[in-house]
Amino acid sequence: MPMPPLPFDPLSLPRDKKQLRRLLQAERQALPDRLERAVQLQSVLRIWLATRPDHTIGAYWPIKGEFDPLPALHRWTEGSGHGTGDGPPRRIGLPVMNRETKQLRFLQWYPGCPMEHDAYDIPKPQGTDLVTPTLLIVPCVGYGPGGLRLGYGGGFYDRTLAALSPRPYTVGIGYAHGHIPWLEAEPHDIPLDTLLTEEGVIWQRDGA
Numbered sequence: 001m002p003m004p005p006l007p008f009d010p011l012s013l014p015r016d017k018k019q020l021r022r023l024l025q026a027e028r029q030a031l032p033d034r035l036e037r038a039v040q041l042q043s044v045l046r047i048w049l050a051t052r053p054d055h056t057i058g059a060y061w062p063i064k065g066e067f068d069p070l071p072a073l074h075r076w077t078e079g080s081g082h083g084t085g086d087g088p089p090r091r092i093g094l095p096v097m098n099r100e101t102k103q104l105r106f107l108q109w110y111p112g113c114p115m116e117h118d119a120y121d122i123p124k125p126q127g128t129d130l131v132t133p134t135l136l137i138v139p140c141v142g143y144g145p146g147g148l149r150l151g152y153g154g155g156f157y158d159r160t161l162a163a164l165s166p167r168p169y170t171v172g173i174g175y176a177h178g179h180i181p182w183l184e185a186e187p188h189d190i191p192l193d194t195l196l197t198e199e200g201v202i203w204q205r206d207g208a
């Protein structure tokens with residue numbers, strides 16, 4: 001289903017990364033039809049997940065108007081191995097920041113599990129099992145060509161991905177207004193494998 005045009009002017013995006021992050025977050029909060037876009041993105045994510053072989057997925061608890069991936073993921077946990085009905089259990093992990101290494105680890109989450117706040121006041125699971133996701137759902141403030149991602153500027157995902165072996169598959173998720181056609185990679189940027197918006201699978205790395 002095509003969405004109505006976005007009410008923002010992409011030509012007005014500032015070149016300065018700090019200002020760009022701030023503007024895109026304000027645009028996201030101000031999206032007049034964010035609910036409709038979120039519903040559309042839930043369905044894009046749910047359908048895309050059905051193509052994946054994973055049993056453990058790392059996600060995030062939405063903040064600052066981010067898309068909430070947890071409804072689609074919770075539904076995913078209720079299915080099992082490629083529709084055969086009896087695959088291994090499916091698990092969701094949420095990120096926990098390590099202050100020293102500035103990397104993320106993932107603790108199992110299920111609806112109603114014990115939670116506490118992290119250093120940025122983001123809810124995180126408390127005392128649940130550490131999990132090893134084979135797929136990471138990565139929230140994007142913005143995104144550029146070739147799977148390039150703009151986050152909040154902490155560098156947590158890049159650091160985490162640089163340290164992980166094997167590296168999980170990464171799917172970036174965000175609303176279409178976050179498209180920055182001229183965004184350029186910095187040396188530490190690790191491109192995403194796939195990008196999803198409410199408009200569908202908008203990018204996929206060759207061979208991914």
Ligand SMILES: Nc1nc2c(c(=O)[nH]1)N(C=O)[C@@H](CNc1ccc(C(=O)N[C@@H](CCC(=O)O)C(=O)O)cc1)CN2
Pocket residue numbers: 060061062063066095096097104120122139151152153154155156157
């Ligand atoms: N929902 C969600 N959870 C997540 C992330 C994310 O992007 N989204 N992260 C992805 O890495 C990690 C947390 N990273 C974050 C980094 C910065 C800020 C933040 O609020 N930054 C302030 C500026 C703070 C400063 O300059 O010191 C801001 O944006 O106003 C929040 C989360 C792990 N959890």
Ligand SMILES: Nc1ncnc2c1ncn2[C@@H]1O[C@H](COP(=O)(O)OP(=O)(O)OP(=O)(O)O)[C@@H](O)[C@H]1O
Pocket residue numbers: 149150151152153154155156157158159162188189
């Ligand atoms: N692998 C790494 N090793 C060391 N420093 C890194 C690494 N990756 C990123 N950084 C540092 O983290 C900082 C923020 O990176 P960047 O601007 O790419 O953040 P971001 O991806 O937008 O944020 P986030 O992942 O937290 O949402 C940069 O100053 C960068 O030097």
